[in-house]
Amino acid sequence: MLGLQMPAEVKGIKEFLEITRRKxxxxxxxxxxxxxxxxxxxxxRLLYTLVLRDNQKADMLKKALPKGMVIES
Structure with missing residues (x-):
């Protein structure tokens, strides 16, 4: 193996937003x-994953993503 790492799961919305604002x-x-x-x-280095079961929170998070971020659906 070439040092491949598994994706990391993020539990909090605030932590996920901080990761999206990184350079x-x-x-x-x-x-x-x-x-x-x-x-x-x-x-x-990593792929970070956040799983939300509430659609309203998901819509709010989508609106809160940084402006210059590339969003793929």
Whole structure:
């Protein structure tokens, strides 16, 4: 193996927003299904994942993402 690391799961919305504001954060992917919404932010070393079960919180988080961030759905 070449030192591949597993994605890290983030538990809090505030912590996730801090990660998205870092300089090495490149893009955010949003995956929706019936039970939850997954937000995945790609940084230089790790992929950070946040899982939300509340659609209202997911909409608020989507609006709170940094302006210059590339958002993929």
């Amino acid at each position: 090495d954060a490149k893009s955010v992917r949003i995956h929706k299904n019936r039970e939850n919404v997954k937000f995945k932010v790609r940084c230089s």
